[in-house]
Each structure stands twice: as C-alpha cells, then as structure tokens.
Amino acid sequence: MQNILSGLRVIEGSAFVAAPSGGMTLAQLGADVIRFDPIGGGMDYRRWPVTNSNESLYWHSLNKGKRSIAVDIRRPEGQEILSRLITLPGDDCGMFLTNFPAKGWLSYERLKELRKDLIYMNLIGDRHGRSALDYTVNCKVGFPSITGVGRADEIPPLNNPMPAWDVITGQQIALGLLAAERHRSRTRQGQLVKIALADVALSTLGNLGYIAEAMINETEREAIGNNIFGTFGQAFECNDGERVMVVGVSPNQWKAIVSVSDTENQLQELQERMGLDFRKEGDRYHGRDEITAILKPWFKRRPFSQVSAELDNAGACWGKYQTIHETVNSDIDCSTDNPMFQMVDQPGIGAYLMPDHPLQFTGVNRDPVRRAPKLGEHTEEILAETLGLTGSEISKLFDGKVVASCG
Numbered sequence: 001m002q003n004i005l006s007g008l009r010v011i012e013g014s015a016f017v018a019a020p021s022g023g024m025t026l027a028q029l030g031a032d033v034i035r036f037d038p039i040g041g042g043m044d045y046r047r048w049p050v051t052n053s054n055e056s057l058y059w060h061s062l063n064k065g066k067r068s069i070a071v072d073i074r075r076p077e078g079q080e081i082l083s084r085l086i087t088l089p090g091d092d093c094g095m096f097l098t099n100f101p102a103k104g105w106l107s108y109e110r111l112k113e114l115r116k117d118l119i120y121m122n123l124i125g126d127r128h129g130r131s132a133l134d135y136t137v138n139c140k141v142g143f144p145s146i147t148g149v150g151r152a153d154e155i156p157p158l159n160n161p162m163p164a165w166d167v168i169t170g171q172q173i174a175l176g177l178l179a180a181e182r183h184r185s186r187t188r189q190g191q192l193v194k195i196a197l198a199d200v201a202l203s204t205l206g207n208l209g210y211i212a213e214a215m216i217n218e219t220e221r222e223a224i225g226n227n228i229f230g231t232f233g234q235a236f237e238c239n240d241g242e243r244v245m246v247v248g249v250s251p252n253q254w255k256a257i258v259s260v261s262d263t264e265n266q267l268q269e270l271q272e273r274m275g276l277d278f279r280k281e282g283d284r285y286h287g288r289d290e291i292t293a294i295l296k297p298w299f300k301r302r303p304f305s306q307v308s309a310e311l312d313n314a315g316a317c318w319g320k321y322q323t324i325h326e327t328v329n330s331d332i333d334c335s336t337d338n339p340m341f342q343m344v345d346q347p348g349i350g351a352y353l354m355p356d357h358p359l360q361f362t363g364v365n366r367d368p369v370r371r372a373p374k375l376g377e378h379t380e381e382i383l384a385e386t387l388g389l390t391g392s393e394i395s396k397l398f399d400g401k402v403v404a405s406c407g
Helices: 018-028 057-062 076-086 108-112 134-141 164-187 197-207 210-217 251-261 264-274 281-286 288-300 304-314 324-330 379-386 391-399
Strands: 009-013 032-037 067-071 095-098 119-124 191-196 232-237 243-248 317-320 341-346 350-355
Touching: 009 018, 009 076, 018 032, 018 057, 018 095, 018 119, 018 164, 032 076, 067 076, 067 379, 076 108, 076 379, 095 164, 108 119, 119 164, 134 164, 134 197, 164 191, 164 197, 191 197, 197 210, 232 281, 232 288, 243 251, 243 304, 251 264, 251 288, 251 304, 264 288, 281 288, 304 317, 379 391
Parallel strands: 009 032, 009 095, 032 067, 095 119, 119 191
Antiparallel strands: 232 243, 243 317, 341 350
C-alpha cells in the first residue's frame, strides 16, 4: 500500500465489481475507505469463486485495504448511523461512493441536508435508470460480434469473460471522486456525480475510433481472431505445442520479426507480388495471412525455449499463451519477486498472493498490502473512534442488533 491519499476518508456502500473496485483503488493508495454491509453480508458476499467452506474469494479480493462496519440498514437507527458516517465534518470527509439506488435515506438530497458540501458518487446502469452489468453493456456496444473469426452475420456473438467495463468504470469512479474533492477544496462546493456503466462503454467505443469507423467508413468490423486490426500480430505454435503471440506494430518490432525469422527475401517478394509496402502498418495488415504463412514454419521447427530466447535476443515484442493457473504457478512476474505482490493471510481463507496498486509513486514508501476486512471487523472501532459514541451507546446498538461485528 502507498499512503499518498492518507487522511482522505470515503464511505462505500456497494456490490459487485465496478463500485467496490473504485473504493479498493482509493484504499490501496492510502485513503480510509469504510465499507458498510448488511449484517450477514450483502448480495455479493458469497459470490463465486468461493472456497470449499463457501468463503468468497471474489468479495475478499475486491475489498482489500478497507474497513468494514455491519449495520442493519433497514432499521432507522442503522440508517442514522450510516448517515452520520457519510456526512461527518472535516475537509477530508464527506465523500460517499455507492451503486445502490440513490433514494430515500440514501438520496443525495436527504444526505445533503446533513452536509451541504457532500460529494456523492453514484454509479448507475444506464442513463435511463435501468440496471446493467458488464455482459449486458458489452453486447450493446458490439464487441462480442467481432470476437472470434468470421463475419458478424455468420458467427454467434462471443462474450469476453474479463469484465472490462466494470474494471474501467472502477477507475473512473476513483478518478471522479478525486476530481470532485479537488473542486471542493478550491470552491467549498460539493456535488452529486453520476456515472453510468453503459456510458463508460459507449465513450470508450468512441475514443478508440469505432464510432467514427462505422459512421465515416460505413463498414462493419469483422471478427479477425488473433490478428490485430490495422497492423501485424498473430499467434504461432512451437513444435512442443506451446503458443506465443508476436506483434509487429512499430517499425523496430517488425524489423525484429523479419530478422529473427530470416524471411527478408520471402517477405520482399511478397510485397512486390501484392503491391504492398510492409514498412506501413496498414499494408502489413492487408498481407497478414500471407505473412503468417511465411513465418509459421520458423516457429513450428523450434521448441518454445529456443523461440523465446531468439525473440528476446532480436528485441521482438511477444508473449506466451498461458492459463491463469500457469501464470500464478510459474510466471515470476506473478510472484513475490514482483514488488507489487505479497503473500498475505486472509482470515477464513488462507495465505495467497495479493497485489498492491500498480502505480509506483517515488515520493512515498510502499507499505505492506492490507488484506480485506472480515465482515463487521471494524464496527466497534468505527462507532467509538470515528463517530465518537460512548461505550453505553455502542453496547445498546449491539444488544439491539442494529450493528454487528465479526465476533
């Protein structure tokens, strides 16, 4: 953990991926992120993957570094506690992150009555107020139709198991909260900040040129498998069955591929025959199938160990295809050799690799990675130290089952 946001406090009420990952990002950078959950856990507390004892690896991975308070949010007393927590006074407080419905006691208008300069970050599904998840957003913007090989009207759509829009939205949430906090520090004004998961996907669609391509060129992108659109990149199989992805985007990357494979003469003849110039990315893309056919035998004659060594010596840009299990068990970058990772013991689950934030700030030290809290682990601490309740007030709340701890 890097304490560059030390002193900043954010209250989080959330579920699933995008909102919790936004809070986790801030916590990994040193903010005090207090997550509240219903007693017994919310809708994602047992979400897969889970251990044999039904502990959610998903929930614990997305809530690293946070503090946890467990409250019966249906009770007026519980709502009052959380309202006070969200609207605590102080320049570094009064920041709330949620993807719960912003209505009733959790509405911006209601909470603003308690603190006028409140910063309220609200994640919604789409701009119309409908619910959405990564898969429903991804199919909307069209990427499943260009995943795989073939024309969009000839192949079934293929979902991506990586929840890209959730992850990107989480980073946008963290950015939005910090931007709103900077605005408040200069103007003393808080605000409601809304972000829609669908809008994150649509804006990315535009930022990467897909919208312009559809409108200006009036074309439908084809699914091109392991090729890279507009340049050269392809997967190759070595003679021992291992596979690598080789990319020739920049001039130097392309030169390295030509040099290591000793195919300059063949590629020169191909250029002349096709009327192309492989110094240009677009021409390499147009000739991708023929280029792949020329390069393929070089990889097929060599084991992975030789291919990897020769590609490295040539300065090529490449990567090995691995399963997640292979990455975790054999890749040195996914180990404690990488300063981003540490082995951390998660109560109820065991010890496993936990990543810190990938940003590396040179002005602050990297402290140990903080595990996820046990549900309600900090309930008493937050009531006493953060809200300033007395021992008798806290006991009454526990006795009345308004709050709970992990025991």
